[in-house]
Amino acid sequence: MTATADQEIGKARLRKEDARLITGRTRWTDNFVLNGMLHLAITRSPVAHATITNIDTAAAKSMPGVLAVYTGADLADEQGSLPCAWAITPDMKAPPAPALATGTVNFAGEAVAVVLARTAYEAADAAAAIDVDYAELPVVLDMPTAIKDGADLVHPDLGTNVSAVWAFDSGEAGTGGDVEQAIADAEVLIERTYRQQRLVPAFMEPRSVVVDPTGEQYTMWSATQIPHVLRLMLALTLGVPEHKIRVIAPDVGGGFGGKLQVTPEEVITFLVARRHGKPVKYTESRTESVQSGHHGRDQIQKLTLAARRDGTVTGLKVELLADMGAYLRLVTPGVPILGAFMFNAIYKFPAYKFVCTNVFTNKTPTDAYRGAGRPEATFAIERLMDELASELGMDPMAVRERNWIKHEEFPFTTVCGIVYDSGNYEAATAKATELFDYEGLRTEQAKRRETADPVQLGIGISTFTEMCGIAPSRVLGSLNYGAGGWEHAAIRMLPSGKVEVVTGSSAHGQGHETAWSQVVADQLGVPFEDIEVIHGDTQSSPRGLDTYGSRSLTVGAIAVVKAAERVVAKARPFAAHLLECAESDLDFANGKFTVRGTETATTIQDVALAVFTAHNLPDGAEPSLDSEATYDPENFSFPHGTHLCAAEVDTETGAVQIRSYVCVDDVGTVVNPLIVDGQVHGGLAQGIAQALYEEAVHDESGTLTTATFADYLLPSAVDLPSFTTGRTETPATTNPLGVKGVGEAGTIASTPAVVNAIVDAVRHLGVSDIEMPCSPQRVWRAIQAASAATNGGAK
C-alpha cells in the first residue's frame, strides 16, 4: 500500500463525480421505478386569490387508469402546515400553509387537487379534467400599497399584510453610532431606492419525489438540498415518528437555494403513498416548477448614505420592503436578515441602521436563492458607493479605498458587531485592476465620451465581501433560527485500506466527492482514489444539516478533518503496539507511523487491517478506527474580492454588451482550483443574469407571465461573456484548513459590477440609475428620460 507524499489540497483534481454524469449512469429521482409504483399529477390554481367554491372531480375519477382524486378537504386532517423554521420576531404573523389548498388559494400555481393514476400521462389527463370554481378575491401584488391602512389583505384573518418588522440599530446595539445623527450631520447625503426584482432559482433538474411506504420506514427520494432537515420537518409536520422516515437525495441536478425547501409536493406525495400503501412518484413540469417552487429576491430598498465631502462614509440607513409571497416557507422571513449584516460590506461605517418590513402578497412564496440576502445588500452598497463617487467627482475605486478595512486592521469588528477574521482588499484590488487594465479602459472611456461615440463604455466596480458558511449555532440561536449550524462527518477505515467518508453535507453539483477525497487524502495519507464519499441518505449519513449558504467546505469539510484526526489518534496506540514502541515515539506523516529517528514504520492502512483481524492488539483495546466528529464553526467565513466589468452600451438601441469581466476572489485556502473556478463562473452567470436578463413578472391579475423558459430569460452561452478569474489567498483564521466559502461569491459580487458599468457608460448623459434587469428597452428609456430632463423636455 502506498501513501501519497504530495499534498492533495490545492491540486486541480478532475472530478470523481463526472464518470457517471457524462455517460448517463445517473440516479435522478425521476429515474426511480419501483414495483407497483403509481403517479401523481396536480391541478393548480390559475388565479392568484380566490375562494374555492366547488371542485368537480367526477369526470377525472372516471378516466382510464385513475385510482383516486384528492382535494384539500380530503387531506386537511393529515397535511398539517408547511413548516417555517425562522420566526424572526416573537410576534411574526405566519398564516397556515396547507400543502393542498383548503378553502382559498393565495397564489397562481397553488395546488388545489391531486390525481393518482397508473401512469404519469393518465394522471396528467385527469388533472386537466378537474373542474374548479373560483370566486375571485382582490389581488395584492404591490408592497407599498399592501402596507397601507385599509389595503386589501392576502390573509384577512391576520388583519394586516405585514408579517414582521425586524430592525438592527448600531446605536442601540452598542456596536456603532446613531445613524440619524450621522444623517443630520452629513456633508453629503445619497438617497436612493433600488428594486431587487423577483428571480427564479431555475435549477435544471425539475423537482421530483418518490415515496415508498412499504417496509418498516417510509422512504422518500427527493430532488432536495436538505435530506436531513426534510426528514425532521416531515416528522414535525405530519406527526410521523422521525425514525420511521428515511430521506434520500440521490443525484440532484442543481439547487441554488431552490431545493432548500420542504415542498407541498413532498407532503402530498407522502400522504397519498401512505394512504394507498404503494410507491408513488410526482415529477413537476417546468411550468409547475416556476409557479410553485419558491422564488428569490423581490425587495424594495430605501437607502440613505451619509458622508463627508472627502468621501468618508459616516452612516448608512437601510429600509427594506421584502416580499414574502403568499406564505412563509422554510426560511422565507429570514432571507432579508441574512443580508442585514452585510450592507456595511468591506467598509468601516461608524453608524448603521437596518429596518426590514416583511410583506405578504398573492405571489409565489419567496425563499433562499443563491446568496440569499447578501446579493441584495451588496448590490445596494456597491451602487451607493458609485453614486457617492459621482456626487463628489471622485474615482469610485478611491472612494471605496478610503472606506474599506485595511489589511493590517484584521481581525475587524464591524458596525454590526461581526468579526471579520481576515481579508486583503488591497491585494485583490491591485491584481484585478492590473488584469483588467483599469487605466487603459478609463482612457478609452474618456475618448468615447469626447467623440460622442454612439457606443459608450462603462466601468463597473464591486469590491464585495459576504458572510457564509452558515453558521455558528449560537449566532443562529440569537437570530431565533430553528436549528443549529454544525455539520457531521464519519470516517471508516476498511480492512483493505480503503476509506469511507460519510458527510452530512450533500452535494448537488459542488463536487464534494472530489474535494472531500482531497481533504481526507492529506489527513490520512491514503490515495485519493481509495476514498469513497457517502452522502445524501439519512440512513447511511444519519446526521447532518445539509448544503446551503456556502457551508459545505467551511463547516462540513472541517468536520471531516476532525474525524480524520480522531482516526489517526485511535490508530496511534495500535501502531505503537505493532511497532513495539511507545506512542510518544511515533510520528505520523503521509499515512505512515514512523518510530522517530528510525526507518521502522507502518502505514495507517496496515494498522486498519491489524485492527480488523484483531489478532494482536493491546489488551482491552476496542478493535475499531471508526471515528466521527460534529463541528460547529466559531464564526462565519468572509470571502471577498474585487470584480470589474467593462460594458459597452449602444446609446441608440440600449443594447448592453459585456466587453470584459475580471474578478479576483479571495476564498482563503483553495482545495481544488478547478472546482473553485467553476463555482465562480456559475455564480457570475447568475449574478449577471439578474443585472441583464431575468425577472419573474406578474400581470395585474397576479398571473406569472414568465412561467416557462420561453418567457423567463435564462441566459444561454451567447448571452454571457468569457470571464477572467484570478485569486488571492488570505487564509481564514477561524478554521484549520483556512478555507472560506465560494458557492455564492460570484452571484453576490457580479450584479452591482454590471449595473455600475452600465450606469457609468451613460452617466454623462444624465442617467444615474437603471432598474434591473437592464434590458435594452429599460436602458434606452433611461437615456431618453435623462436627455429629456437635461433638455428641459425639449426632445
Added chain:
Amino acid sequence: MRITVTVDGTTYTDEVEPRLLLVHYLRERLGKVGTVVGCDTSNCGACTVHLNGHSVKSCSVLAVQADGAEVTTIEGIARNGRLHPVQEAFHDNHALQCGFCTPGMIMQSIDLLADDPDPDESQIRHGIEGNLCRCTGYQNIVRAVRQAAERMRPGAGPEAERITEDRSAHTVGGE
C-alpha cells in the same frame, strides 16, 4: 402504434401511444434514463439525442416519428469502455457541475462538431445556444468543445459516434 427503433445499437419493437414523446419512450420504455427532461417548451435541450446522426430535442419528437430510425443517446457514444472525445473533454475541462444538462450538452456538441469541425468560441456559443446550463456559466463547456475539436480532427459527427479503440481516448475516474 407499432414502431421499430434502433437505440444505441439495439433494435426495439414496441406498441406505443401516438402521443408518446420520444424522450418518454427512451426513459420509461427502454430505461434510457441518461437522457432527461428539463422543460416543457423545448428551450433547455437537456433531452437532446441524435436521430439518424443529427441532434434533436427528444421532447419535441414523437416516438412514432422515430419509427425506422436510428437513435443515439448519451449512453451509446462510449465504445468498449472508452469515452467519446467530447465526453472526455467535458471531464478534463470541468465542463459540468450538477450534470443534469450534460447529456444533452454533449450530444449537441457532437452535432456541432460534425457541422463545423473547427469552430471558434463564438461559433461554439451559438452552436450550443439551444442547451441551457445553470451551473457552469458555459465557460468550461466552451473550452471543452474547443479542446474536443482539436482532439477529433479531422471531422466528427456520425463517424465520431462509431469510434473504435484506435482513437486516443482514456477512461475516467481519477487522473
